[in-house]
Amino acid sequence: MGEVIVITSGKGGVGKTTTSANLGAALAAQGRSVVLVDADIGLRNLDVVMGLENRIVYDLVDVVEGYARVRQALIRDKRFENLCLLPAAQTKDKTAVSPDQMRALCHELREEFDFVLVDSPAGIEQGFRNAIAGAEQALVVATPEVSSVRDADRIIGLLEAERMPPPRLIINRMRASMVRRGDMMDISDIIDILAIELIGVVPEDEAIVVSTNRGEPAALLPSSRAGAAYRDIARRLRGESVPIAASAAQEGSLFGRLRRLLGAR
Amino acid sequence: MMELINRLLGRQPSPGSKDVARERLRLVLVQDRASIAPSLWGALKEDLLAVIRRYLEVDEDAVDVQLEREGEAMALVANIPVRRFRRAAGDNPE
Numbered sequence: 001m002g003e004v005i006v007i008t009s010g011k012g013g014v015g016k017t018t019t020s021a022n023l024g025a026a027l028a029a030q031g032r033s034v035v036l037v038d039a040d041i042g043l044r045n046l047d048v049v050m051g052l053e054n055r056i057v058y059d060l061v062d063v064v065e066g067y068a069r070v071r072q073a074l075i076r077d078k079r080f081e082n083l084c085l086l087p088a089a090q091t092k093d094k095t096a097v098s099p100d101q102m103r104a105l106c107h108e109l110r111e112e113f114d115f116v117l118v119d120s121p122a123g124i125e126q127g128f129r130n131a132i133a134g135a136e137q138a139l140v141v142a143t144p145e146v147s148s149v150r151d152a153d154r155i156i157g158l159l160e161a162e163r164m165p166p167p168r169l170i171i172n173r174m175r176a177s178m179v180r181r182g183d184m185m186d187i188s189d190i191i192d193i194l195a196i197e198l199i200g201v202v203p204e205d206e207a208i209v210v211s212t213n214r215g216e217p218a219a220l221l222p223s224s225r226a227g228a229a230y231r232d233i234a235r236r237l238r239g240e241s242v243p244i245a246a247s248a249a250q251e252g253s254l255f256g257r258l259r260r261l262l263g264a265r
Numbered sequence: 266m267m268e269l270i271n272r273l274l275g276r277q278p279s280p281g282s283k284d285v286a287r288e289r290l291r292l293v294l295v296q297d298r299a300s301i302a303p304s305l306w307g308a309l310k311e312d313l314l315a316v317i318r319r320y321l322e323v324d325e326d327a328v329d330v331q332l333e334r335e336g337e338a339m340a341l342v343a344n345i346p347v348r349r350f351r352r353a354a355g356d357n358p359e
């Protein structure tokens with residue numbers, strides 16, 4: 001039986017959908033069967049990020065309302081046959097689904113897939129409640145900014161109140177040059193404050209924008225640094241122990257390499 | 266020269282905004298967590314009173330416990346009107 005993992009954040013625009021798409025693609029490339037569930041009812045996005053928007057016939061609300069079977073609504077990925085998407089409804093709103101219905105849906109999906117990844121909407125209202133209802137684990141995405149980390153803290157508290165196991169954190173859009181300048185909180189600042197386990201750090205990467213334009217997750221591009229970070233996170237989700245480079249934030253920069261060469265800290 | 270090298274290596278004392286960000290975040294989270302967990306807050310008040318009751322007789326209905334921001338720090342400020350001292354610790358009237 002598979003694992004149901006919700007990707008959530010509180011704040012909007014921090015990278016939940018990007019993370020869902022990339023982890024789904026990376027896990028599929030690593031041979032696991034994956035279904036991506038877009039729980040952002042009314043603001044469907046995961047389909048375009050995955051490049052699957054032309055294939056939608058039925059959506060999640062059709063399934064929970066009984067107009068379509070899960071099988072009919074699942075869209076198979078173009079690149080991997082072990083990767084599917086269950087799109088959100090675009091014309092309904094989040095009250096069209098209840099937490100009980102989401103729970104039943106996730107239970108059904110995990111019978112067939114190794115990973116069920118649920119892309120949560122922003123906020124802490126019903127859409128969020130629905131997204132977490134069927135999940136047994138959560139990944140919290142935050143960017144290194146005060147408002148994002150604050151919202152992440154709130155979400156962590158809510159997940160705890162729901163008696164979910166402690167979520168793991170993905171720090172997204174880390175910018176090495178700003179960290180070096182002292183103008184961006186670094187990994188340890190954020191981990192100290194949130195006191196949860198870190199599962200990965202994704203750098204700010206133009207390849208994300210380009211790959212989103214094309215509908216091809218960056219995790220499939222060997223040269224993308226964000227893609228590499230997502231591939232590592234996927235391996236950690238599968239239980240492999242992949243070290244998080246202590247210098248993740250400095251990686252690749254000229255001065256970062258120079259500093260390491262000189263043994264400076 | 267050394268200063269230039271240090272600056273190139275990013276070792277200058279950080280004048281950046283991240284320290285400000287971290288401090289503001291720390292303070293706002295103390296407030297957030299306190300305001301979001303009313304049950305915890307009630308429990309804290311109860312536990313505080315349980316200890317104080319051993320030494321003092323206080324006006325329990327007028328007890329006021331709050332977090333207050335004092336410049337750079339958060340303080341737990343308790344205003345607890347005292348009726349009288351007990352004769353000996355643990356000397357409970359009941």
Ligand SMILES: Nc1ncnc2c1ncn2[C@@H]1O[C@H](COP(=O)(O)OP(=O)(O)O)[C@@H](O)[C@H]1O
Nearest residue numbers: 012013014015016017018173203204205208212
């Ligand atoms: N690591 C990254 N580097 C560059 N751009 C990013 C990165 N992560 C996300 N983005 C961009 O940020 C925007 C918001 O991301 P999205 O995944 O839609 O956030 P959410 O689902 O949390 O609202 C998108 O335009 C996306 O391309």
Ligand SMILES: [Mg+2]
Nearest residue numbers: 016017040045
């Ligand atoms: Mg989204």
